[in-house]
Amino acid sequence: MKKVVSLLLLISTSVFAQIDRIEPPFWYAGMHNPELQIMFYGKNISENEVTVSNSIAIKDVKKTENPNYLFVTIDTKNVTAQDFVFSFSKNKKVVFTKKYSLKQRRENSASRKSYDASDLIYLVMSDRFANGNPKNDSDKSVTEKGNRSLPGGRHGGDIAGMIQHLDYIKELGATALWPTPLCEDNDKVYSYHTYGQSDVYKIDPRFGTNEEYVQLSAELHKRDMKLIMDYVTNHWGAEHWMMKDLPTYDWLHQFPGYAQTNYRMTTQFDPNASQIDAKMCMDGWFVKSMPDLNQSNPLVNTYLKQNAIWWIEYANLDGFRVDTYSYCDKKGIAEWTKAITDEYPNFNIVGEVWMHDQAQMAYWQKDSKIAAIQNYNSYLPSVMDFTLTETLAKVFNEDNGKWNEGLVNVYENFANDFLYPNINSIMVFAENHDTNRFNEIYQKDFSKYKMAMTLLATVRGIPQIYYGSEIGMAGSKDKDGDAAIRQDFPGGWVGDANNAFAKAGRTPEQEQFFDFSAKLFNWRKTNEAVHFGKMKHYIPENNVYVYFRYTDSKSVMVIINNSKESKTFPTNRFQESIANYKTGNDVLSGKSLDLKKDITIAGKSVLILELK
Known part of the structure; x- marks a missing residue:
């Protein structure tokens, strides 16, 4: 009878303390940083003691105020690729075990080449580019279903659609693809942009699967092209699985709960800024549906570092674009960035630093002499040239060229290049998924499009173009909202009357835009003077x-x-x-x-x- 009771107790304890999640789900041998923090999540899991097989050393075990989490740090130095077992014990008896894997890295993974000024980046709004698999437009595991008739709804663009049209992107002359975020976003509405992620280890099922993302990377590499992940360090979505059961109260910035950022990024370096203003910039939430992550919490920052590195290894990525970079905790985001580039010395990361002054943008680039005045280094290889973007949005309507009008403003933008520590590694663009379409601003004036694209193709930095501009797509965010600048690419859906992916399907206007763009950007591939000259x-x-x-x-x-x-x-x-x-x-x-x-x-x- 005692044996039966003991067995029942063991079974009930095992169920009671089962593991619901392990993150990272697996890891890689031979990393520059041998320490690996593994998060175990399950009901009352921290009540157990943990050991690991194969003589692997446990460096640290952290329990938080939430008993459902256990953070175990192991030392993988000199540990080869293998499977090993974690054992969870209570009262000196093993309650349950869990296998974990260290996988073999790709050859020369650490020295992978990233995107640079020899590339042309093609940015796509992932939900609006092409629907390669209509069967995944809706999925039972997520709330919002496909509805192409709704401007702000899910339209069905997916990874399969990108793969099907990689040859079109290559024909245009682009060498790198930047899709907007692809990880799961389970918001009830307006989830298509995917910047409010609910699971950062899982591709959103309406875009496809993790395996399809790996396939996208492989297909790009077959064509000598690169894949850039849009990574979000500042916030997650309100529907992220952790929001229902936070590991620690200070996993997020809380006031308690929600308080909105003041959006004043200058407070990050303003010597005269009040502490409360600087705090509200960094710690305030971008919007109410995007809880603000606390990068100054070591558990959070390590989680984010490892998630980023995991995706690089798993999907064989070629670079990052980081959303809302300058809203993050300054010290924390610098540590995150340095951890990535320590693992991958040639890996490029461009941060969204949406400011209106070159000195303020240059502050955020790695080894900035301006930031050094405050003993700060972001370690961020690349920033985005927003002052050039703002200039391009007005100068082509300034026909007379007065003292402070016309192209002299482009000249003056480049006159401040001395502020940047690495001028070849800044991103130049006329528009993106958050701005009015260039062709809307200039009413599809082809001559003005040619001038802007010529500038982007021939000045210093890394050029980025936005999907559909090469066929004349327009749209005003100011008049019609975000959906107007994120329209479906014509021909990306079965039944579209106009298929602009194919020469035979383009209108004369679309063909005029595409022909010029392809000629210009394919020429750019061949001339190193405009790359690094x-x-x-x-x-x-x-x-x-x-x-x-x-x-x-x-x-x-x-x-x-x-x-x-x-x-x-x-x-x-x-x-x-x-x-x-x-x-x-x-x-x-x-x-x-x-x-x-x-x-x-x-x-x-x-x-x-x-x-x-």
Whole structure:
């Protein structure tokens, strides 16, 4: 009878303390940082003592105020790829066990090459690009179902749709794909953007599966292209599984509960800022449905570091874009960033630092001399050139080129390049998923589109374009909300009347935009002078801007006429850049120009001259 009672007690205890989640679900051998924090979650799991097999050392066991969590740190130094077993005991008796795996890393994983200024990044709104598998538009495991008739609903774009159209993206000349976040977002409504994630180890089932994400990476690599993950460190969604049962009260920033950020990112470095204003910027929630993560909590920060590294290894990623980077805890986000780049020294991470001043943006780039004044280093390799974006949104309507209008504002943007510690590693773009569409601002004026894309293709930095602009897609966020700038790509859904993925399916207007874009961006692939060459520019005269990108062996002369009238000018002013070059071959028209003679350029047009 005693044996029966003991057996029943063992069974009930095992059920009582079962494991519902393990994160990371597995790990990799041979990492730069050998310490691995494993989170075990299950009813009253912390009541157990834990040991591990195979002589693996446990460095630390942390219990929190919530008995349903146990954080176990092991030392994987010199531990080869293998399976081992965690044993959970109560009253010196093993209650249950759990197998855990260290997997073999890919060869040369740590030294993987990331995206850089030789790449062109293609940003897609994942739910709005292409529906490759209509069967996953809705899923019983998540609340919001597919509804393409609802502007802010789930439309069905997915990973399968991206894979099916990788050849289109490559034909355009793009070399890297940046999809908006793909992890599960179980918000009841407006979940399609996926920035309020509910499970950061799982691809949203309406996008596909973890395995399909790995397949997307592999298919890109087959085409010599790269995959960039849109990573969110600042917040999760209100429906994240942990929000129902937090590991610790301070896993989030609480006031208690919700308080909104003041959005004043300048308080992060303003020497005159009050403590309360700085706190409300960093600790306030971006919106009520996105609880703010506390990166100053070591358990949280380690969790985020390991989640990011896990995805890099698992999906063989080539880089990150990090959402709302400058809203995070300054010290915590720097530690997170350094942990990633310590593991992968060549790995690029671009942070969304949406500020309106070059010095303020440069503050956030790795090894900034500006930030060093405050003894701060973010370790962030790349930031986004939002001041250029704001300039491009207005200058092409400034036809007269007065003292402070027209292309002189583009010139002045580049005049501040000295502020950045690594000017080649900043992202340049005319628009993204949060801004008005460029073609909406300029009413699909093709000449203005050509000028903007020419700039992005030929100036310093890493160019990024937004899906659909290459076929003239427009949309105003100000007038019609976010859905207007995140429309479905025509041809991405069965039954679409217009299939812009194929030449035969494009309208004449779409074909005009695409042909120019593909010619420009495919040429860009071939010219290292516009990748990493130096830049020399000349003060715009009569709203004509001339600049050169050059190496010791190559030089490209770019001329942009932003006035409505044709302009003719002598070349002697640019002699220090022209030097011994005799002719310039226009990469767009194929015509050759004599550099000793005057150059004539039509109104609202461009010349890209490879010097010979």
